[in-house]
Amino acid sequence: xxxxxxxxxxxxxxxxxxxxxxxxxxxxxxxxxxxxxxxxxxxxxxxxxxxxxxxxxxxxxxxxxxxxxxxxxxxxxxxxxxxxxxxxxxxxxxxxxxxxxxxxxxxxxxxxxxxxxxxxxxxxxxxxxxxxxxxxxxxxxxxxxxxxxxxxxxxxxxxxxxxxxxxxxxxxxxxxxxxxxxxxxxxxxxxxxxxxxxxxxxxxxxxxxxxxxxxxxxxxxxxxxxxxxxxxxxxxxxxxxxxxxxxxxxxxxxxxxxxx
Amino acid sequence: xxxxxxxxxxxxxxxxxxxxxxxxxxxxxxxxxxxxxxxxxxxxxxxxxxxxxxxxxxxxxxxxxxxxxxxxxxxxxxxxxxxxxxxxxxxxxxxxxxxxxxxxxxxxxxxxxxxxxxxxxxxxxxxxxxxxxxxxxxxxxxxxxxxxxxxxxxxxxxxxxxxxxxxxxxxxxxxxxxxxxxxxxxxxxxxxxxxxxxxxxxxxxxxxxxxxxxxxxxxxxxxxxxxxxxx
Ligand code: HEM
Ligand code: FES
Numbered sequence: 001x002x003x004x005x006x007x008x009x010x011x012x013x014x015x016x017x018x019x020x021x022x023x024x025x026x027x028x029x030x031x032x033x034x035x036x037x038x039x040x041x042x043x044x045x046x047x048x049x050x051x052x053x054x055x056x057x058x059x060x061x062x063x064x065x066x067x068x069x070x071x072x073x074x075x076x077x078x079x080x081x082x083x084x085x086x087x088x089x090x091x092x093x094x095x096x097x098x099x100x101x102x103x104x105x106x107x108x109x110x111x112x113x114x115x116x117x118x119x120x121x122x123x124x125x126x127x128x129x130x131x132x133x134x135x136x137x138x139x140x141x142x143x144x145x146x147x148x149x150x151x152x153x154x155x156x157x158x159x160x161x162x163x164x165x166x167x168x169x170x171x172x173x174x175x176x177x178x179x180x181x182x183x184x185x186x187x188x189x190x191x192x193x194x195x196x197x198x199x200x201x202x203x204x205x206x207x208x209x210x211x212x213x214x215x216x217x218x219x220x221x222x223x224x225x226x227x228x229x230x231x232x233x234x235x236x237x238x239x240x241x242x243x244x245x246x247x248x249x250x251x252x253x254x255x256x257x258x259x260x
Numbered sequence: 261x262x263x264x265x266x267x268x269x270x271x272x273x274x275x276x277x278x279x280x281x282x283x284x285x286x287x288x289x290x291x292x293x294x295x296x297x298x299x300x301x302x303x304x305x306x307x308x309x310x311x312x313x314x315x316x317x318x319x320x321x322x323x324x325x326x327x328x329x330x331x332x333x334x335x336x337x338x339x340x341x342x343x344x345x346x347x348x349x350x351x352x353x354x355x356x357x358x359x360x361x362x363x364x365x366x367x368x369x370x371x372x373x374x375x376x377x378x379x380x381x382x383x384x385x386x387x388x389x390x391x392x393x394x395x396x397x398x399x400x401x402x403x404x405x406x407x408x409x410x411x412x413x414x415x416x417x418x419x420x421x422x423x424x425x426x427x428x429x430x431x432x433x434x435x436x437x438x439x440x441x442x443x444x445x446x447x448x449x450x451x452x453x454x455x456x457x458x459x460x461x462x463x464x465x466x467x468x469x470x471x472x473x474x475x476x477x478x479x480x481x482x483x484x485x486x487x488x489x490x491x
Contacts, residue, residue, distance in 0.1 A: 016360075029360065082363030108361045115356050180367070181351035183275075213276055222354030223275045223347045225374070226447040227367035240450070241457050248453030250276045258267060 011037045011098060014106040015050065017062055023118045023126075029108075039099040043086060044069060044076060046098055063122040071095040071235065074170030077177070078123055079110040084174035084233040092172065092235040112173055114182035116220040127173050129219035133188055136215025137208045140200055153199050166194035168236040178233030181222030186230040188216050189242035196249055209246070209253040275350075278343045283451035285340040286444055290470070292333055293437070297477045303490055307414040311406050314413040341382065348375045370443035377440040384433035391420060421485035431479050438475040445470050 013034040020027030037046050044066050051061035067075035076093040080086035086096045101107065111119050116129040155163075167190075175186035192212050195201030201208070224243060231240045271277035299317070302310045317326055370377070390396045398420060406412040421427050445467035449455040455463050484490040 079359060079361075082359055082361035083365070110359055110361070113355060113357050113359060115354050178365075180355065180372075182354040183351075185275075213274055214270075217273075217275050220354060221275075222351040223279060225347075225351070225371060226443075226450045227371045229364070229366055232365035239457065241455070241460075244450055244453050244455050247276055247280070247451055250274075251280055251453060254271050254277065258271070 009039055010035075011039060011101060011103045011105070013037055013101065013104075016106065016108045017050075017123070018110045019062070019122050020111075020119050022121060027119065037098055039097070041098045042069070042094055043078070043080070043096040043098065044094050063120070063124045065124045066094060069094040072170060074172035077112045077125060077127075077172060077174070079108075079112060079177055081108050084112065084177040085172075085235050090235055090237050092170075095235075112177035114173075114176050114221065116182065116184070117173060117176060125173075127171075129221070130171050130173065130184070130187060132219055133184065133212050133215045134191065136211040137192060137195070138204055138211055140195060141203045142200065155199060159197055163194050163197040166190040166197065166238065166242055169194075169234075169238050170236060172235065174233045174235060175230035175238075176221060178229040179222065179224075180227070180229065181225060183224045183230070184216050184219070184221040185224040185243050185246065186234060186238055186240070188212050189246035190238045192249065193242040193245050196245070205249070206253040206256050209249045210257065213246070213250050275347075278347055279451045281339055282343050282347065283448045285336040285343075286448050287452070288332065288336045289340065290441065290445060290448070293441070293474060294470075297474065300481060301477060303414065303417060303481055304484070307406065307412075308408075310414045310417075311408065311410050311412060315408070315410045337382075337385070341378070344375065344378060368443055370439045371447070374440060374443060377436045380433065380436045381440060384429070384436070387429070388433075391426070392416065417481070418485050418490065421482040424486065427482035427486055430482050434475055434478040437478075438471040441474060442467055442471040 011034075015032040015034050016029045017032055018027055019030045032050060034046070034050060037049065041049065044064070047062060047064055054061050065075050065077050067073045069076070071092045071094060074092075076085075078085065078093045080093070080096070085091060085093045087100055088096055109123065111117075111123045112125050112127075114125075117125040117127055120126050169187060169190035171187060171191075173184075173187070176182050176184050179185075192209055195208060196205050226240075226243075228240050231238065272281070299313055302313050320326065321328075364372070391398065395401065395416070400416045400419065403412050403415050403419070406414070421430070446455075446464045447467075449459075449463040481490075
């Protein structure tokens with residue numbers, strides 16, 4: 001293939017991509033020469049181009065997770081040059097574009113690494129541990145039947161806004177990937193905090209706080225050491241103060257359950 | 261074996277429960293660091309002030325107070341170390357395979373080496389207790405009593421710190437302690453659930469201020485002895 005160095009809209013990259021056959025395979029990096037990558041391509045489109053080429057050569061394409069490709073589903077992942085979801089702040093991998101890279105760059109692409117997120121193949125990891133945490137939180141009690149009158153449960157605007165900030169979490173797992181302890185605290189804190197903030201979440205607040213933390217520990221995530229790498233990596237900019245709130249509501253829930 | 265989340269064992273087996281114990285025992289130890297420093301700085305008020313303070317500590321509540329304090333401190337240190345070791349081991353196990361490229365975006369250097377600075381503090385604490393509490397070696401037993409008939413803590417201190425190697429070891433250890441606290445104190449407010457977006461910056465400044473004061477305060481004593489300012 002001809003070198004396209006010097007052409008402003010196309011990049012010639014060297015990719016170091018993690019390849020792993022399955023959860024029990026040891027895995028290794030493979031160097032891929034990647035000329036002709038348009039700067040307008042998203043990072044996942046870049047991988048699509050690489051995979052088209054691999055398939056054309058009769059080779060196994062690289063497995064990676066994706067779904068909406070518009071930054072809302074939380075399915076894409078990847079640790080790009082050591083940063084979960086790559087170099088742009090508050091941006092998912094699917095919304096990251098190749099214009100963030102320079103011609104001639106070498107890019108390391110690794111899966112999210114955590115014991116609780118086993119590699120399925122190559123860059124695709126199993127994040128169902130997050131589902132077990134959501135299940136650990138249980139249900140909320142709501143009256144079923146006809147839709148309730150919207151103004152029956154007044155919610156102050158600041159409370160609604162705060163709950164919405166927490167609800168912005170798309171459950172991608174970048175917090176776990178970025179944490180040196182593979183802790184899921186930012187995720188758990190956002191999910192518990194969203195419901196713990198709202199009037200509808202009060203009835204099961206105690207059980208939820210205890211249940212989600214217990215499920216988190218059981219899944220094999222690490223412990224938070226308050227270094228906030230999670231906050232830096234979060235594509236939805238979930239704030240560390242949700243972790244403070246979870247610390248508070250968990251301890252209060254324990255006290256309420258055991259002492260009262 | 262999993263215990264129900266609402267029992268004390270459940271709390272102590274949980275991630276947040278363990279961190280809470282570390283933070284709470286850390287708070288007790290931080291209180292001790294502050295109190296101990298305030299008392300020690302009496303060395304600059306002279307021999308009588310320091311020795312009277314030492315005698316007060318030994319005689320308060322007929323000598324019972326110091327044993328209560330020792331028990332609380334020992335319990336705190338043991339719990340702090342036990343749970344930080346458990347937490348650190350679990351954290352290593354949670355990331356079996358490390359990244360080829362490791363990038364730090366926010367974590368401070370102090371926060372990354374807590375177990376190392378902590379274990380160095382532990383080494384220092386053992387040395388320090390043998391040195392000035394148990395008074396092994398060093399010739400402290402031969403010091404004459406002071407004018408009130410008390411053990412002469414002031415002279416002991418000067419004799420102890422006149423040794424350059426001992427003083428150097430103290431200064432390095434205090435640096436480790438301050439480094440530990442530069443992360444520890446702000447982390448404590450987060451773990452205990454006290455920090456908020458509005459107070460976060462304040463707590464970070466308190467942590468920095470406290471570790472700087474700890475370093476300046478504690479190292480001033482061996483340095484004052486070595487330079488002959490206190491004699
Ligand atoms: C006078 C002695 C000590 C003081 C005043 C002290 C104070 C503190 C404080 C305030 C914290 C923050 C707690 C939190 O994260 O919420 C902390 C954390 C920690 N301490 Fe100490 N500590 C001392 C000795 C030790 C020792 C001897 C060790 C040895 C193992 C140790 C290991 C740790 C570790 C690993 C953490 C980090 C916990 C985490 O990041 O979650 N500390 N310490
Ligand atoms: S693919 Fe849906 S958020 Fe990236």
